[in-house]
Amino acid sequence: MSKQNALKDIAENMGLVEVIFLNANRIIRDPLSRLKQDDFRFWLELHWIAARDRPLG
Numbered sequence: 001m002s003k004q005n006a007l008k009d010i011a012e013n014m015g016l017v018e019v020i021f022l023n024a025n026r027i028i029r030d031p032l033s034r035l036k037q038d039d040f041r042f043w044l045e046l047h048w049i050a051a052r053d054r055p056l057g
Contacts, residue, residue, distance in 0.1 A: 024050040 004021055011019040024046040027033060036043040 007021075008019045027035060028043060028047050028050055035046075
């Protein structure tokens with residue numbers, strides 16, 4: 001079972017209706033995105049997730 005399928009199953013068991021997957025790197029680097037201005041906390045969390053998955057060095 002893929003990670004996405006497992007996460008969808010968990011989300012459905014928690015009562016979430018629809019689960020989508022987004023590319024955090026694309027969102028935080030989009031020059032037209034207003035996410036950083038509109039919801040800085042969410043943007044910062046996405047930035048942290050994207051940075052955590054990058055290899056060091």
